[in-house]
Amino acid sequence: MPDYDASKPGVKIVNRCSYDVNVWSILKGQGCPSTEGVVLSKGGIYQENYRQSDTGGVSxxxxxxxxxxxxxxxxxxxxxxxxxxxxxxxxxxxxxDCSSDNCPTKAEGYYMQAGTQIGAFKASSDNQHCPILSCSNASECATMSYILPDDTQTKYCPSSQSMEFYMCGGEAPGSDDSDDSSSAPSSSAPSSSAAPSSSDEVESSSAAPSSTSEAEVETPSFTLPATTPDVEVQAAAVTEAPSSAAPNVKTEVVYVTKFEYVNAKRHAHGHRHQHFRA
Incomplete structure (x- = not known):
């Protein structure tokens, strides 16, 4: 078992199968070793920190x-x-490199998780970014695993994130596994809110102010003392109130048809890293 630092990202394999398995960690180009691997009995765990190689990846x-x-x-x-x-x-x-269904997990399935499944490290809708892979039989596993070298099953996650592989069974880790803290929370696509209702026509809440087009003014009559000469009194001129035009209201109706949540740090290039055989 290689030295492992839990504070650094790496690989974790948990054997949930009823049989023992052997594990080897091989750099690309090294081929299979002649020695026995690390033996994992049921409930056993293999862990290693990510390794880098000038020749490629790790198998x-x-x-x-x-x-x-x-x-x-x-x-x-x-x-x-x-x-x-x-x-x-x-x-x-x-x-x-499996020629039958007798290889570990091929018939029984597996649960594989990359990333914490929180925030930017949550599985994308197409499961290409920080994926959760879950299968329970050979047919299901073939839809998310390499069967032929030219398949396109390579996924991506930031190298700061660990990956966990639970053998035998497609269920997420739980209390029966040795470390239930690694259980992945269930994720569901965020539901989009319905578009707010809107009316096609909007009436101004206040009517245009009314105005009087003609003003009639009655000249008051006065009775004057007999000693005062007759005085003709005229009413002051009255200015007509200006008419107010109705406000010009333009209504724009916006229909919301789709809400989409995009994970941060999506792998934004079309380059596909080919499957490698170590």
């Missing part, structure tokens, strides 16, 4: 036998790309 090979032989291997693979343009962890589960 963590798992077999039911003590010999690392092509034809009997299930592989959990990762490649830590440190380039500025494509930096991150490119990962996959592979049955390319």
């Amino acid at each position: 963590v090979k798992v077999s039911k036998t003590s010999a690392c032989e092509i034809g009997s291997l299930t592989q959990l693979e990762y490649f830590i790309d440190t380039s500025e343009a494509y930096g991150g962890n490119y990962l996959d589960v592979s049955y390319v």
Whole structure:
């Protein structure tokens, strides 16, 4: 078992199968070793921090036998790309070196999680970014794992995030597993709110102010003392109140048809890292 620092990201494999498995961690180009691997009994855990190689990625090979032989291997693979343009962890589960359904997890299924599943490290809707992969039989596992070398099953997650592989069974880890803190919270697509209702026509809440077009003014009559000469009194001229035009109201109705939540740090390039065989 390699030295492992829990404060750094890496790989964790938990054996939930009823049988023992052997585990080897191989750099690309090294091929299968002649020695026995790390033996994991039911409930056993294998952990390693991410390793980098000038020649490519790392293949963590798992077999039911003590010999690392092509034809009997299930592989959990990762490649830590440190380039500025494509930096991150490119990962996959592979049955390319498995010639039958007798390889670990191929018939029983697995649960694999990359990232904490919180915030920017939550699985994207297409499960390409920090994925959760879950399958319970060979047919299901074939839809999310490499069967042939030219399949397109490589996923991505930032290299700061660990990956966990729970063998045998597609259920998320729980109390029966040795570390239930790694259980992935269930995620559901955020529901979009309905578009606010709006009327096509809007009436002004206040009517245009009314105005009087003609003003009639009655001249008051006065009775004057007899000693005062007759005086003719005229009413003062009255200015007509200006008419007020109705306000010009323009209504714009916006229909909201879709809300979309996008995970931060999506892998924004079309470059596909090919499957590798270590």
